[in-house]
Amino acid sequence: MSIVIAGAGMHPWGKWGRNFTEYGVHAARAALKDAGIAWSDVDLVVGGETVRNGYAGYVAGSTFAQALGWNGARIATSYAACATGAQAIDTARARIMAGLSEVALVVGADTTPKGFLAPNAGERWNDPDWLRFRLLGMTNPAYFALYARRRMDLYGATSEDFAQVKVKNARHGLENPYARFRKESTVADVLASPVVSDPLHLLDICATSDGAAAVVLVSAEYAKKHGIAQPVKVAAVSTVTPTFPNTVIDMPLLATDSSAVTGVPDHTFKESIARAAYEEAGIDPSDVDVAEVYDLSTALELDWIEDLQLCRRGEAEALLRAGDTTIGGRIPVNPSGGLACFGEAVPAQAIAQVCELTWQLRGQATGRQVEGAKVGITANQGLFGHGSSVLLSV
Template sequence: MSVAVLGVGMHPWGKWGRHFVEYGVHAARAALADSGVDWQDVDLVVGGETVRNGYGGYVAGATFAQALGWNGARVATSYAACATGALALDTARARILAGLSEVALVVGADTTPKGFLAPNAGERWDDPDWLRFRLLGMTNPAYFAMYARRRMDLYGATPEDFAAVKVKNARHGLENPNARYRKEVALEDVLTSAVVCDPLHLLDICATSDGAAAVVLTSAEYAKRHGVDRPVRIDAVATVTPTFPNTVLDMPNISTDASTAVAAPERTFKESIGQAAYEEAGIDPADVSLAEVYDLSTALELDWMEDLQLCKRGEAEALLRAGETTLGGRIPVNPSGGLACFGEAVPAQALAQVCEVTWQLRGQATGRQVEGARVGITANQGLFGHGSSVLLSR
């Protein structure tokens, strides 16, 4: 079952230094204007939580409802780290499909600190990301570098391949009015930028940004009653976990016999997310026209292409080199410019991907349009155990 996307809106990404609510209200009003839906008709507001912005950020749904003017709508707030926007979207979608809501406004906005995102204060010994930062000293760039080194060892990826991802995305973002970085980048620019964590350079890694995005969702019946016969539809939202085989270990008899080892996962975490979206929507990966993926680093974009089954394992570099992932290619990836051009505004970025895919499917992505786009997929990975994929069609 699908819900209709009647409106999308964004606040441009940047380092504006203002309150996150200002960004969210801007995006919300843009989405409402795009949808033609009056604020008084919205019966549900779902906010993406932002943990860096005080109490208002923790109750973002109510915060945005208040800022827009109390209208009696129900409110909800969702959090899933970098997948927050998709989870908020899924909350709204579920209530619409259950018949408990007809018109929902989903908003995510953030004001971020300078530098990389660090864990909040306090000790959390059961949090793998806190342990990674505090005990291993492994900040996100180091984590990204391990993924990059893995691609080099397994598939023969090179720093030039990673740099080529940045060059492609920078070119895509040139005509995107909401992008923070709108400047063409050459391969040499990336390769001569400072090494942050080998093999990744400064221009291989995304920044942190302020920004916001909003989406107006309605039931299919509401859209039809209001004269929208062929809206963009959300056909699936996946937030699944990996699947591991059930294995019993006889602890008193532990040995070095490899036959007693826990088997590899049936699907990796990121593979599971994409597969669940395809199965729910009844859509084949071959039907996808474009993908908006979570390029925290250039190397991660290549991983996502394979995780979403846009190509086979180890083939992402070949597609990149052949120009198949750029505009005009077989499967454009990050036609918006991706996080390379936007940076992270955590509760907004999964919603920003949905905005971009919506514009693409409507044929409204001026200067970066994927011709004939009919199906788009997004992907995000949050902190430990959180991820999302949204599949849209028209």
């Protein structure tokens, strides 16, 4: 059974300081309107959990269903850090494929604090993130910088290359009405911004934002029967972990004892995500026309281009310098403007990527359209060695 995106909707990203539910309802109603489907016809609501917004955030599926008006729909809630939205989409897709749902609404929304995202207060000695933040002082920009330094050492990347990623994405985001930051940047602007974690500057790193995104999923048969225009096929959803050649069952926490895993992994978990998506969809990386990737930092975008097999290892800088990753180039990356223009609204961002690709594949991305796009892929990094990729096609 083929599952399609019948509708997509978003609430603009920003720092609005309002309840996350308000953003989610806005996005949900926009997605339903786009699909031409009434709320009363929705029989499943999957909410992306947002851990910073109290109990309502922990039961996001129920929260959104209540706010939209109880209609008897079944409820699910997903959490996978930055891969939350893709996992929520996968949950909805699976229930439709199993014949347990006909019309699923997937919603993610967040209200974020100012500054870097950090674990909630309190001592949690079995939480690798808590250990990383509290004991090592490794906030997210610190390990973004390690990724960046690795590219510099292995492939000759420069700070100017990283800055050029920001320049490209800022230019793309100018025409996106949902983007928070709609202002052009220059390489000089990026390099003149404060150094946060060498070699990354402030403008190399995405902000935290409020925002929301939603999609309506139905079967291809349902879409045809109800005359839904321009459905976009969900060709694959991947939320896999890496594969090691030798893994001990009942292994201890890897943050404190890595002896349970030996040998070199078959490939990195980010490569695993892409491979699983391509294999499920029966699509080759060379068929991809557009990509929305997780640019928490500018250097990470370059890694993702290679992880998605859109070029060989060490070639992402060459693609960037040649203009191949900009709109009009061989493989446009982040035509939405990416997190550089949106910032993080954690449970919403993977859904927002799917919204953007839906509009791209329909030819509706006014001002930032990738002409003739028929296949698009997303990528997100979650926590604890997993992430997500969604492949869409027409």
